Amino acid sequence: xxxxxxxxxxxxxxxxxxxxxxxxxxxxxxxxxxxxxxxxxxxxxxxxxxxxxxxxxxxxxxxxxxxxxxxxxxxxxxxxxxxxxxxxxxxxxxxxxxxxxxxxxxxxxxxxxxxxxxxxxxxxxxxxxxxxxxxxxxxxxxxxxxxxxxxxxxxxxxxxxxxxxxxxxxxxxxxxxxxxxxxxxxxxxxxxxxxxxxxxxxxxxxxxxxxxxxxxxxxxxxxxxxxxxxxxxxxxxxxxxxxxxxxxxxxxx
Amino acid sequence: xxxxxxxxxxxxxxxxxxxxxxxxxxxxxxxxxxxxxxxxxxxxxxxxxxxxxxxxxxxxxxxxxxxxxxxxxxxxxxxxxxxxxxxxxxxxxxxxxxxxxxxxxxxxxxxxxxxxxxxxxxxxxxxxxxxxxxxxxxxxxxxxxxxxxxxxxxxxxxxxxxxxxxxxxxxxxxxxxxxxxxxxxxxxxxxxxxxxxxxxxxxxxxxxxxxxxxxxxxxxxxxxxxxxxxxxxxxxxxxxxxxxxxxxxxxxxxxxxxxxxxxxxxxxxxxxxxxxxxxxxx
Amino acid sequence: xxxxxxxxxxxxxxxxxxxxxxxxxxxxxxxxxxxxxxxxxxxxxxxxxxxxxxxxxxxxxxxxxxxxxxxxxxxxxxxxxxxxxxxxxxxxxxxxxxxxxxxxxxxxxxxxxxxxxxxxxxxxxxxxxxxxxxxxxxxxxxxxxxxxxxxxxxxxxxxxxxxxxxxxxxxxxxxxxxxxxxxxxxxxxxxxxxxxxxxxxxxxxxxxxxxxxxxxxxxxxxxxxxxxxxxxxxxxxxxxxxxxxxxxxxxxxxxxxxxxxxxxxxxxxxxxxxxxxxxxxxxxxxxxxxxx
Numbered sequence: 001x002x003x004x005x006x007x008x009x010x011x012x013x014x015x016x017x018x019x020x021x022x023x024x025x026x027x028x029x030x031x032x033x034x035x036x037x038x039x040x041x042x043x044x045x046x047x048x049x050x051x052x053x054x055x056x057x058x059x060x061x062x063x064x065x066x067x068x069x070x071x072x073x074x075x076x077x078x079x080x081x082x083x084x085x086x087x088x089x090x091x092x093x094x095x096x097x098x099x100x101x102x103x104x105x106x107x108x109x110x111x112x113x114x115x116x117x118x119x120x121x122x123x124x125x126x127x128x129x130x131x132x133x134x135x136x137x138x139x140x141x142x143x144x145x146x147x148x149x150x151x152x153x154x155x156x157x158x159x160x161x162x163x164x165x166x167x168x169x170x171x172x173x174x175x176x177x178x179x180x181x182x183x184x185x186x187x188x189x190x191x192x193x194x195x196x197x198x199x200x201x202x203x204x205x206x207x208x209x210x211x212x213x214x215x216x217x218x219x220x221x222x223x224x225x226x227x228x229x230x231x232x233x234x235x236x237x238x239x240x241x242x243x244x245x246x247x248x249x250x251x252x253x
Numbered sequence: 254x255x256x257x258x259x260x261x262x263x264x265x266x267x268x269x270x271x272x273x274x275x276x277x278x279x280x281x282x283x284x285x286x287x288x289x290x291x292x293x294x295x296x297x298x299x300x301x302x303x304x305x306x307x308x309x310x311x312x313x314x315x316x317x318x319x320x321x322x323x324x325x326x327x328x329x330x331x332x333x334x335x336x337x338x339x340x341x342x343x344x345x346x347x348x349x350x351x352x353x354x355x356x357x358x359x360x361x362x363x364x365x366x367x368x369x370x371x372x373x374x375x376x377x378x379x380x381x382x383x384x385x386x387x388x389x390x391x392x393x394x395x396x397x398x399x400x401x402x403x404x405x406x407x408x409x410x411x412x413x414x415x416x417x418x419x420x421x422x423x424x425x426x427x428x429x430x431x432x433x434x435x436x437x438x439x440x441x442x443x444x445x446x447x448x449x450x451x452x453x454x455x456x457x458x459x460x461x462x463x464x465x466x467x468x469x470x471x472x473x474x475x476x477x478x479x480x481x482x483x484x485x486x487x488x489x490x491x492x493x494x495x496x497x498x499x500x501x502x503x504x505x506x507x508x509x510x511x512x513x514x515x516x517x518x519x520x521x522x523x524x525x526x527x528x529x530x531x532x533x534x535x
Numbered sequence: 536x537x538x539x540x541x542x543x544x545x546x547x548x549x550x551x552x553x554x555x556x557x558x559x560x561x562x563x564x565x566x567x568x569x570x571x572x573x574x575x576x577x578x579x580x581x582x583x584x585x586x587x588x589x590x591x592x593x594x595x596x597x598x599x600x601x602x603x604x605x606x607x608x609x610x611x612x613x614x615x616x617x618x619x620x621x622x623x624x625x626x627x628x629x630x631x632x633x634x635x636x637x638x639x640x641x642x643x644x645x646x647x648x649x650x651x652x653x654x655x656x657x658x659x660x661x662x663x664x665x666x667x668x669x670x671x672x673x674x675x676x677x678x679x680x681x682x683x684x685x686x687x688x689x690x691x692x693x694x695x696x697x698x699x700x701x702x703x704x705x706x707x708x709x710x711x712x713x714x715x716x717x718x719x720x721x722x723x724x725x726x727x728x729x730x731x732x733x734x735x736x737x738x739x740x741x742x743x744x745x746x747x748x749x750x751x752x753x754x755x756x757x758x759x760x761x762x763x764x765x766x767x768x769x770x771x772x773x774x775x776x777x778x779x780x781x782x783x784x785x786x787x788x789x790x791x792x793x794x795x796x797x798x799x800x801x802x803x804x805x806x807x808x809x810x811x812x813x814x815x816x817x818x819x820x821x822x823x824x825x826x827x
Contacts, residue, residue, distance in 0.1 A: 053424055055420055055423060055424055058419075058423070058429075060337070060338055081545070083426045083427065083428055083545070083548075084426070084545075086423065086424055086425065086426040087425070087426035089424070090424070090425075091420075091421070091424035093417060093420070093421065095417065097415075097417045097418050097420070097421040098421075099418065099421060099422060099435065099436060100418070100436065100439050100440040101435070101439065109422070109425060109427075109435070110425040110426065110427075113425070113426065113427050113431055113548075114426060114544070114545075115544060116544060159421070162425065163424075163425065166425055166426055255634065255638075257627060257630045257631050257634070258630070258631050258634045258635060258639075258645065258649055259649075260627065260631065261631065261649050261652035261653050261656055261693075261694070261697070262648055262649060262652040264652070264656060264690075265652055265655055265656060265659075268659070268663065268664075268667045271667055271670045271671075272663075272666060272667065272670070275670055323562070324562045324565055324566065325562075325566075327555075327558055327559045327561075327562035327563075328559070328562045328563050328565075328566050330559060331559035331560070331562065331563050332563070335556070335559065336563075340563075344563065344566070344567065346811075346815060347566070347567055347570050348566065349811065349815075350570055350574075350808070350811055351566070351569065351570050353744075353747055353748070353751075353807055353810075353811050354573065354751075354804070354807060355750075355751025355752065355753070355778055355803060355807060356661075356751070356752070356753060356754070356778070357751070357753050357778040357781050357782055357800070357803070358573070358577060358751070358781075358800055358803060358804055358807075359573070360782070360785075361577060361781060361785060361796065361797065361800045362572075362573045362576055362577060364785065365576055365577075365580060365797075366572070366576055397569045397573075400566055400569070404566070428548055428549070428551075428552045429552060430551060430552040430555050430556075431548065431552075451658070454658055455658070455660075457660070458658075458659070458660020458661075458662065458663065459660065460660065460661065460662045460753070460754040461753045461754055461778070461782065465782070465785070485660060485662045485754070488662055488666065489662060489754055489757055492669075492757060492758050505666070506666060506670075509662065509663055509666040512660065512662070512663060513659065513660075513663045516658060516659060516660060516663075517655065517659075520654070520655050520658040520659075521655060524651060524654050524655065528651075
């Protein structure tokens, strides 16, 4: 299995003031695969995810040590342009956060900010990505309505379309289905599996069954440490670390 | 205790009614038009045209808003979105102090610094001769007085916007300012309007500081370098004579009643907007 | 992914961000600068004219024409008036705020309406309170006096104190109230013994804030408290106040008297500063001790 590394995390440590939240994380995220980060709640999964697109930057008192290489370039190098880094990654949050504007403008937000695109092209882009997120049929007649009027499941798919419209290479998902009903959850999971053809997907979840359904690659995080990682089939069948085994069998949660 | 709790609600009405009762004599005797749309003000002759004072108030308030709104909003955005914690903690007491300084103190400072500034520096720049006791001076002093109002209400509005919404914008590769522009200012627009309206309302009713620098000339202002005579100053300056000239006291009470009505209108409007904003954030 | 046109666009975006950052920094500096400028000017101008006799003597004959004396009448008058007004405000504020937080449901219509009215009252200009105080004064046949001034300023302080106190008492968690009830306490006992004790520092802050406002206000005492060179010995005598003393001294054509106005202004400013710091200090102590 020829896997290219898309993101290489090297000795990443994150501190919130004096508290060490992530300790010496080193992992290579494979290209065009779904990597799922599992672990009990509060052990740093979201922090790890947010460190990949430098969303930790604006928070008070956060310090980041180590390197995160995306396509070989360290994103924490002071010379890198933050907005370009974030453009490469699309984030799907736990609770869908629609921007305070219309459905159309939500999806158009990214493209408008990054490029001077004429109206006609913009319309095509919006339609294309709404299709990709599986939302086009439901909203095509009301693109001008405020996005807040959509249901939660629809909002999450809108966030997906919006994130894809910037043209990222990597998709980050922070428990993307935990706020959704089972139908919408299934919908989103299906999309993620389809998306790995063109994108690298990294998902954080505390639902083991979801991980088993979609993961190609697994990383198990416990109390801020990367305990074990590897191809999903191997880790689930034969966990090498006793703590991993304990988590998978439900002893620790 | 229940009875006492009804007091605040009734007090507003009571004040309004009280003022109008005292103003009734002049409302009964003088035609409405001559009171509000005439600039003839000679109490001894029985002329009580309030127009110059209404215009004076409007001019001074307008100037103060033009100066205060941009500075206040930029400051509020900076404190809410950009400033490190230490700067925020440092600036908060300063804003509170500005809010707590008595009107007379602003007035004394206005006379010491602002009036000469307008008279000797700003007016000549525009080729105008002026004593400095002008609408502009009043506007400058008033603007500083309403900074805290607009800033603190705006800050409350910004903090009610959920942080993840900003994160969503940032994660799409937007710069901080773009996020402020499209998320914070857009979502907070109604609240910002309420903040400005509250500032406007405060500016309308401010008495001492403006009185001391604005010139107190009962004529319709023609430019910001003219003297003006806002409504509160009218009431404050003439309370001494008002009992000795017929209808004078009723005229001043009418002025107070008009002032109260306008201030009430703006206040209630702004508070209603803020209640809506709060409810949406919950 | 990045073609040359989007790099150019990126530079424009960064420029925009930079411009606004400069504007914002300038605005903050203006705000801070204004406070520094105001306090600095007042104190700088006021200090030279300050001497002990200013605060220990009342004005002798011809004070406003340049002769001797001080502003003791105004200092004491202001203290009497503001204290009286503050006590009056407490008498009305405390029951109202306790009622809407302990007796009524916190979200009841009565509580919302009362809070709304308090907010509206808070925004009424002090000159309107002065005019209304004047009406009351005439109605009861009073003349310009300490009592009339206390009424007007009390009205002014009432919403200020109520709002500040409400903000503090609102934060008392329901569980604390329930714990008190389950021990058999009545609502009144709970209100007085539990809530007030828990919120005491915050309530003192509210009182101080209102006091500070009351002592510095001129427009409300203009009509009502009158002015005199003497220290009032009864509630029915007129009382001089610091703000008005400053105003009148500034209004004379004599430079020596104007200098004294600056000194009086400096005294008032320092007084307000002290009250402000006290209020802040109490507020900080408060947040350390509340039970959450």
